[in-house]
């Protein structure tokens with residue numbers, strides 16, 4: 001009798017299983033290999049520019065060539081287009097015409113960080129600092145007293161660009177923002193976490209030895225002299241620089257079973273890499289595969305390199321022009337996975353999530369029907385048919401996946417690039433890797449979920 005009941009329950013109930021109870025042991029080797037590649041990519045990609053550069057390097061090894069107007073685009077041709085070195089688009093031309101739509105995956109390669117201000121350098125009481133302006137949603141206190149690296153570019157008046165990367169090499173110095181000692185933090189402790197670190201106090205120490213010259217600000221002079229000797233820059237050059245302080249942490253395995261990966265910038269380089277690896281593995285797809293690694297998602301997808309930019313129309317439009325097809329017709333028949341991370345249920349903070357609809361670590365790729373906040377404001381809210389399409393593709397390809405929701409309905413919220421793809425008349429759904437400690441300087445994901453996200457996107461590209 002009991003057996004009969006189970007049979008019915010098995011048939012009728014939706015029950016999720018831990019990914020490790022589903023995956024074939026042989027496949028775990030592929031999962032490990034995939035994650036090794038991702039760890040390498042993440043270690044070397046601490047800004048959007050570095051992610052784009054490394055993405056191009058990987059793509060060229062797999063036969064992708066820069067897109068050029070007028071070039072021959074036949075089925076199987078692999079092209080990429082770098083948007084100002086800050087966003088990257090890749091495509092593998094399909095057998096079917098683009099009037100039948102493209103299969104698109106869109107992720108972002110910018111992450112929360114501390115940008116230097118345009119006049120960043122100052123000396124106070126014989127210590128020299130860089131002033132910063134945070135980029136994206138951060139909890140400011142998390143950035144105090146941690147080691148920081150400096151990455152970015154200085155664009156000179158003569159048109160040359162100087163690349164800066166300090167702290168990545170183990171022999172380099174790192175940088176730091178100080179915090180108040182607990183002994184004197186009586187007043188600080190009374191403040192809320194939002195108040196006790198004012199944005200204007202996120203100042204990075206960059207030196208303390210005064211110059212021999214009898215100048216007004218001798219430490220600043222000595223530091224400027226070091227920068228001048230190393231990079232040939234003067235203080236005015238900071239006005240046209242994009243320099244960011246990012247956590248100086250290596251990507252590491254977490255846990256005695258090494259099942260998790262901690263690193264800076266999983267959001268959203270973990271999905272960006274999944275897309276990239278998936279399109280690099282794609283040969284002769286039915287419909288044209290398109291991959292976008294966008295910039296500026298963390299500040300609303302604005303700007304020429306963000307997902308709202310018409311650079312995307314320019315690229316896909318050019319592919320359509322080559323086939324004499326209208327871009328609108330292509331978009332209307334396209335399908336897009338907005339590949340962005342989702343929140344992983346955290347047993348230490350269960351109160352902010354609604355357990356039945358939260359993504360769990362090791363349960364696979366997380367699909368978000370909607371993101372946004374409150375009553376689904378500012379969300380894409382994918383249609384039922386779109387989710388059903390993914391269910392079918394994933395079931396056919398043994399992709400382990402789960403449904404995901406950011407948190408309790410009234411708790412807060414957040415967005416992705418999904419809305420901006422949907423605005424283009426493209427059927428779009430959010431799906432990606434669940435993350436613990438999202439937007440922290442050191443975020444954590446599970447290897448299993450990373451691998452399943454790659455497998456999921458690859459299956460979407462390979463659909464018949």
Ligand code: MN
Nearest residue numbers: 267268340341
């Ligand atoms: Mn994101």
Ligand code: MN
Nearest residue numbers: 267268298439
């Ligand atoms: Mn984010």
